[in-house]
Amino acid sequence: MLIPLKQDAINDLIPAIATGKQYAYYWANFPTLLKNLFISLVGVLFFWLLGSFFGRAGDNISLIFRIVMGLYWLWSPIYWASVRNNRFRRYRYCGFWRGKVLDVYLTEEIVKEESAIDKLGRVIIVENRRRLFNMEIADKSGFRATITTPVKRIYKSINRGQAVEGLLLTNDPDFMNIAQITDVYIPRNKLWLGEYPYLRRDVFLDIRRELAAIYGR
Incomplete structure (x- = not known):
């Protein structure tokens, strides 16, 4: 039927934004958390080095990106679940x-x-x-x-x-x-x-x- x-x-x-179950799916397990923490660390170091290269002019922008990447482990499950949802919503x-x-x-x-x-x-x-x-x-x-x-x-x-x-x-x-x-x-x-x-x-x-x-x- x-x-x-x-x-x-x-x-x-x-939904366009991840539900709790969808967030938990992409949070997955401890190895996934370690991987996301590693990505956060690499991102923070990258934008810190980039900000240092451009001096004071790029320091404020670098700080914003460092904060965003530093929280990647927290917001990435929401992002990836939302991307997956939107494929079906189309x-x-x-x-x-x-x-x-x-x-x-x-x-x-x-x-x-x-x-x-x-x-x-x-x-x-x-x-x-x-x-x-x-x-x-x-x-x-x-x-x-x-x-x-x-x-x-x-x-x-x-x-x-x-x-x-x-x-x-x-x-x-x-x-x-x-x-x-x-x-x-x-x-x-x-x-x-x-x-x-x-x-x-x-x-x-x-x-x-x-x-x-x-x-x-």
Whole structure:
């Protein structure tokens, strides 16, 4: 089932400025924080050296850029999440989509490869892998997609045949060519799945209740 929504619904569902969940996604983990702190340090040193090169004339401007770069670790998650959101906000049409889970399965992907030396002095490649949960979804019209996300224990409750809902995006007013699907919602389990939390979930659930009252479940 696909129910077209008003064009301004995209702006309500996918915010221009990062939500808390989107900020947390780009904050990620301690290694990411260290990387961002390193970028902040390099930026501060660069603009300090640049300001010193131009003398007093460039000192005030240099100070502004040093402050901005010094806080890069804090504001960068907002910036990168907002950039990602705006890619989806550019689509002209969106629709509330409801389908079913076709299949669920686990895979692995290589996150990083590193060289190491074993006890015999041989160079070996150490692969850092992560397990992924994959969920194939579809509807009666023939639309199919695969949602991939890092494994969580709670996903064990997801089974084939369960209803799944999300937002489809396109530039085609007839929705014949779907460009993107957002993170999705499984009503029975009250679970959200997706690589990235595009949607404002409170707004999506409000729209879901309104449509349920009109069209039924």
